[in-house]
Amino acid sequence: MRLGAVERATLLSDEEEAVLRFIVRMMDERELVPLSLVRSSFGLRERESLEVTDRLYRLRLVSKDILLGEPAFRPTFAGLDALAIRDLIGRKVVKSISAVVGEGKESSVYLGYSPDDMPLAIKFLRVGRSSYKNARKLRGYREKVSWIRVSIDSAKNEFETLKCVKENYGYVPEPKGHSYNAVAMEFIEGQKLLYAEPERPKEVLDTILATERVSYLFCGKAHGDLSEYNVLVNGNTPYVIDWPQADRDEDLLRRDIYNISYYFFKKYGIEIDIDAAMKYVKGEA
Numbered sequence: 001m002r003l004g005a006v007e008r009a010t011l012l013s014d015e016e017e018a019v020l021r022f023i024v025r026m027m028d029e030r031e032l033v034p035l036s037l038v039r040s041s042f043g044l045r046e047r048e049s050l051e052v053t054d055r056l057y058r059l060r061l062v063s064k065d066i067l068l069g070e071p072a073f074r075p076t077f078a079g080l081d082a083l084a085i086r087d088l089i090g091r092k093v094v095k096s097i098s099a100v101v102g103e104g105k106e107s108s109v110y111l112g113y114s115p116d117d118m119p120l121a122i123k124f125l126r127v128g129r130s131s132y133k134n135a136r137k138l139r140g141y142r143e144k145v146s147w148i149r150v151s152i153d154s155a156k157n158e159f160e161t162l163k164c165v166k167e168n169y170g171y172v173p174e175p176k177g178h179s180y181n182a183v184a185m186e187f188i189e190g191q192k193l194l195y196a197e198p199e200r201p202k203e204v205l206d207t208i209l210a211t212e213r214v215s216y217l218f219c220g221k222a223h224g225d226l227s228e229y230n231v232l233v234n235g236n237t238p239y240v241i242d243w244p245q246a247d248r249d250e251d252l253l254r255r256d257i258y259n260i261s262y263y264f265f266k267k268y269g270i271e272i273d274i275d276a277a278m279k280y281v282k283g284e285a
Contacts, residue, residue: 005110005124006097008059008078009085018042019052020061020083024075024180027148032065032072075148077126077181084124084182093177093184097122104242112184119187120176125158125244127151151181154244159183161221161246170214171207171239188241190234193263198236201268208260211240213281216253221246226256228263254278 012020019038026033039049053073056062061079065072088094095115102109102121106128112120127150159178162185166174174186190196198204208231215221223230224245232239257277264270279285 005078005081006085008061009082009089011059012061012082012086015042016052016056017083017086020056020075020079023056023062023073024080024083024148027075027146031146032067032074034067034072035070038073077124077151080126080148080151080181081124084180087179088122088177088182088184091177091179093179094120094122107242107244111187114176120184121173121187123155123158123183123185125151125155125181125183127154127244155179155181155183157246158242158244161215161219161243164219165211165215165240165243168214168218170211171237172211172243173239173241188232188234188239190232190237190239192229193231193233193238194228196233198233198238200236201264202270203236204233204238205260205264205270205272207238208240209257209277209281211238212253212256213283215246216248216281217283219246220248222249222253223256224249224252227259231260253281257281 019042022038022041023033026037035049035053038044038053039046042049044052053062053071056073056079057064060076061082062073062075065074085097092115094112095117097110097112099111100108101111106126108124108126110122110124112122114120127147155178159175162172162175162183165172173188176184176186178184208226212223212226215223223240223243224247225242226240230240230242232241254274258274261272261274261277276285
């Protein structure tokens with residue numbers, strides 16, 4: 001039977017969790033963590049270190065290679081997911097996690113519940129090779145920064161951007177917490193804009209642009225990937241989602257405005273002036 005993220009997280013012992021956290025932390029310094037470093041860092045005997053790392057490997061929380069003749073390890077996305085789940089539950093941000101409710105190119109979204117039984121969306125970011133390169137370029141990472149670091153930083157960026165936009169009355173899900181590559185947020189009932197049929201589409205477009213304006217003026221960031229796929233609509237109320245790539249970049253801002261306005265023109269015949277919209281979002285009009 002294939003274990004899911006939650007099952008893997010619950011099967012971890014405290015010692016195994018500590019070793020996994022250590023391996024993740026070491027990814028900022030090296031591509032592989034040798035068994036000897038695990039053993040010396042935790043004061044384990046060779047057999048003990050083999051047992052712990054073998055169990056992490058069998059749970060698919062780390063992958064294994066050979067480095068200078070000895071076993072060496074790197075975390076998997078499942079390993080990051082497991083640590084994030086244990087941390088969010090331990091900090092009482094999340095009480096429980098159930099089924100997958102959404103799959104993207106580089107993320108999975110689970111339905112969860114808060115300690116007061118409010119539904120949550122828990123998003124696990126798994127930054128792939130193309131986004132890895134884009135994020136590295138946008139954020140000025142050094143050449144050999146790990147995908148682990150990019151995934152963790154992307155989750156942190158999404159949480160902080162959501163928090164700022166929400167605090168300034170933009171239309172986004174309310175963030176509840178983040179850990180490693182995961183962001184827990186308010187669960188929004190609605191359809192993707194692509195499939196929605198709002199009665200007042202111009203009002204929906206205006207709200208989306210107003211949210212982009214809040215993000216740019218008060219939080220210093222453009223969404224960076226705004227489209228009909230990254231907006232949820234409930235009635236005539238849109239919520240802009242998926243902010244891990246948000247960054248202060250005027251080219252991204254113009255692309256956001258063009259993409260979302262083109263969609264509304266193509267589907268509803270609503271036409272706006274891109275330059276005028278840029279001035280509005282930048283606070284120049």
